[in-house]
Amino acid sequence: xxxxxxxxxxxxxxxxxxxGRKKTMIIASFLSVIAITLLALSTNFYMLVIFAxxxxxKNTLNSGTEEAFFYDSLKKLGREKDYKKILGRMxxxxxxxxxxxAIAGGFMASYFLRLPFLLTIPITxxxxxxxxxxxxxxxxxxxxxxxxxxxxxxxxxxxxxxQLLLLTLFGVFSFGIGESLFxxxxxxxxxxxxxxxxxxxxxxLISILSMFGxxxxxxxxxxxxxxxxxxxxxLLKGLMVITATIFLGYVGVFLLxxxxxxxxxxxxxxxxxxxxxxxxxxxxTVLSINNLMKNLGYIVFAPFIGYLADIYNISTAFRIAGIxxxxxxxxxxxxxxxxx
Numbered sequence: 001x002x003x004x005x006x007x008x009x010x011x012x013x014x015x016x017x018x019x020g021r022k023k024t025m026i027i028a029s030f031l032s033v034i035a036i037t038l039l040a041l042s043t044n045f046y047m048l049v050i051f052a053x054x055x056x057x058k059n060t061l062n063s064g065t066e067e068a069f070f071y072d073s074l075k076k077l078g079r080e081k082d083y084k085k086i087l088g089r090m091x092x093x094x095x096x097x098x099x100x101x102a103i104a105g106g107f108m109a110s111y112f113l114r115l116p117f118l119l120t121i122p123i124t125x126x127x128x129x130x131x132x133x134x135x136x137x138x139x140x141x142x143x144x145x146x147x148x149x150x151x152x153x154x155x156x157x158x159x160x161x162x163q164l165l166l167l168t169l170f171g172v173f174s175f176g177i178g179e180s181l182f183x184x185x186x187x188x189x190x191x192x193x194x195x196x197x198x199x200x201x202x203x204x205l206i207s208i209l210s211m212f213g214x215x216x217x218x219x220x221x222x223x224x225x226x227x228x229x230x231x232x233x234x235l236l237k238g239l240m241v242i243t244a245t246i247f248l249g250y251v252g253v254f255l256l257x258x259x260x261x262x263x264x265x266x267x268x269x270x271x272x273x274x275x276x277x278x279x280x281x282x283x284x285t286v287l288s289i290n291n292l293m294k295n296l297g298y299i300v301f302a303p304f305i306g307y308l309a310d311i312y313n314i315s316t317a318f319r320i321a322g323i324x325x326x327x328x329x330x331x332x333x334x335x336x337x338x339x340x
Contacts, residue, residue, distance in 0.1 A: 010154075
């Protein structure tokens with residue numbers, strides 16, 4: 001999946017810019033139906049491999065495209081200042097859906113393992129139908145239809161924009177470390193002897209706190225500024241990880257879970273600052289470049305933090321990751337503060 005994402009991330013963003021984001025989202029939704037159907041009906045390893053490739057390609061089509069569609073829709077309505085507020089509310093809905101889905105999926109899987117996947121098929125079909133009813137905001141497209149030319153042009157614009165470079169550079173470190181730690185949470189919970197029966201409660205709290213952070217993002221950033229919100233959020237995220245490795249036990253688990261409050265708080269603000277730097281005609285491609293760089297960060301930091309856990313222990317690995325997270329916040333002091 002990672003290889004597919006790396007190869008197609010930028011070209012699919014260029015395809016969306018040149019040929020239309022609605023068309024791209026329709027293709028992605030159609031591929032989602034195919035992928036989930038393959039997963040639900042899979043009987044061998046090869047079907048799972050085909051599912052993984054199709055699903056990864058679908059994700060690259062949506063990566064940058066959905067966000068560009070959303071931002072330019074607000075821009076067309078003259079409401080781009082509401083981006084953080086609306087994105088925060090959308091994140092609440094996503095987390096609620098994830099929360100309900102996790103609980104319901106667990107019960108269904110205990111009854112029949114394929115049932116959650118089988119019931120996801122009609123949901124993806126419904127999603128495909130909904131996309132047809134979306135109205136794509138108009139924007140000035142390039143006259144040519146050369147995907148590689150557009151990708152190269154967008155990359156040049158990206159490199160020349162200091163703000164984009166700084167935000168993306170920081171994203172490489174913050175996403176790389178943050179995503180790695182998220183996937184190692186269960187190992188940390190086990191290390192501090194949290195009963196496995198309480199793992200679900202911890203992850204439910206992560207969803208709730210992330211939801212609250214995203215919902216509060218607009219209010220907080222309007223009060224103290226976008227730049228200040230990012231600096232405060234990421235500093236506290238790093239400090240929560242460090243202190244979690246000091247206290248351990250239930251306190252450590254709570255502190256580790258609490259970091260997702262600040263993750264939810266920072267996400268809409270980061271998206272707002274990125275999108276304000278990008279022209280509509282290049283938006284999907286530039287956002288895809290940003291997403292590609294973040295994923296490269298994960299590819300680098302995931303094995304690094306895992307290696308630290310192997311040679312020391314998971315607590316020490318988390319502590320080092322937390323310290324690095326705090327250090328990399330220095331990058332944010334050099335960005336421009338573009339408050340709305």
